[in-house]
Amino acid sequence: MEDKELKKLVIFYSLEGNTKFIAEGIKDMTGAESLELKVEKDISPKGFMRYVWGGSQVIMGKKPELVSIDKNPEDYDVLFIGTPIWAGGYVPAINTFLHRVQIKGKKIGLFCCHAGGGSGKAFSMFKEKLKENTIIGEIEFKDPLKNDKTVAEKQLKEWIDSIMKV
Ligand SMILES: Cc1cc2nc3c(=O)[nH]c(=O)nc-3n(C[C@H](O)[C@H](O)[C@H](O)COP(=O)(O)O)c2cc1C
Secondary structure: OOOOOOOEEEEEOOOOOHHHHHHHHHHHHHOOEEEEOOEOOOOOOOOOHHHHHHHHHHHOOOOOOEOOOOOOHHHOOEEEEEEEOEOOEOOHHHHHHHHHOOOOOOEEEEEEEEOOOOOOOHHHHHHHHOOOOEEEEEEEEEOOOOOOHHHHHHHHHHHHHHHHHO
């Protein structure tokens, strides 16, 4: 892929900062613009209830209202889409976004952060919703803010270099 003229956008949601950390790395490494999805009435990032509330939203397939989106994925060639793993899938904010916005003919890199349970069915859920696009790669991280950030940054750099070369 000839990188220089491609317009890139990182689209992500992050409740506790891990996915945001990776999104910012992608932004710095590729010169991408970014679109952070925010939910109108979001859950608290603290306390055990977030697991119960967030997990049940995923299981029920909720599509919470998002704070207005100021970037159109149509205007970009390459999209990086990132999510924390909730109940083994992507978060409700991503669910809303993928229902609301038509994404076609893009090159897409997928990334996620989890607490050790792995990416679950998130990547297959993305691929199902993004069928009319080319998935150029996927990568997962275990809570990068709690673990070695340098290792995560190195893995991210290698991933970016490999997918942007294709
Ligand atoms: C509601 C909720 C559900 C979660 N479910 C899972 C899960 O199924 N598997 C897992 O490994 N981690 C799970 N986690 C942990 C997060 O995926 C993980 O900490 C991630 O790095 C958080 O990303 P963030 O800091 O960008 O919000 C869950 C966290 C929350 C708040």
